[in-house]
Amino acid sequence: MPSKSNVEMLEKVAGSLEASNGVFVVDYRGLSVKETQEVRRALREAGAEMKVYKNNIVKIALENAGLPNIDEMLAGTCAYVFYEKDAVDAAKVIKEQSEKLKKMDFVGAIADGVALSAEEAKAYADLPNREQLMAQIAGLINGFARDIAVCVKEVPAGLARTVNAVSEQKQAA
Incomplete structure (x- = not known):
């Protein structure tokens, strides 16, 4: 039987997926708390939000939502950037912050119902x-x-x- 905290987290992930048009997966290894807050603030201004969830819970939520399988991307220290409107705005913020901080990078994404590699997700920032x-x-x-x-x-x-x-x-x- 799954723990109550995992069930609650699954509900939160499902809610985030339902409320968003897509998600970028980023590696945030090495970010300090202050840097993470700065990234989240910049993403909020672009109509996106960054959340950190357990990778296995996200896998289950994606499967339950009928979204593409990105299991190979969900390993290590992943943060999830859910965007509501424009994927390009969120991607631009991620790219700017990763260049500024040198500690973040794209892992992949789901945009318009399609799984994207890290390179394809990064290409959104150039559009x-x-x-x-x-x-x-x-x-x-x-x-x-x-x-x-x-x-x-x-x-x-x-x-x-x-x-x-x-x-x-x-x-x-």
Whole structure:
């Protein structure tokens, strides 16, 4: 019979998985309490939270939730970063903190229902976030609209220049 604390932890992990869109698994070995608090604060600002659970409990919770099997990643000192909205924002924070502290690294992830390797999870940090993508799309739309306006304006302007040139030729003759 499982202990009461393990059952409670399983419920917490299941709740975190249900409330999130995915999870990054990070190795946090060597982080001090102060550094861990700093990482958690930065993640909270990005709409994510870092929790430390027993790896076996997380394996069971992932299986119960029908999420991909990442058993090979769940070994050693793992922390779990659950993100609610944008995986890219959470990945960027993890990457920034790992470069700053030199004590954290990606182990893997589950994003959009797919298991990701450490390299694939790290690649999320190099993608533009939602706001950057929206700005790029708006810039493209604005550019197309400007080009269309210039083309539409040039049709009557070209016609006017042609008519003016013909009238000048007739007056000269």
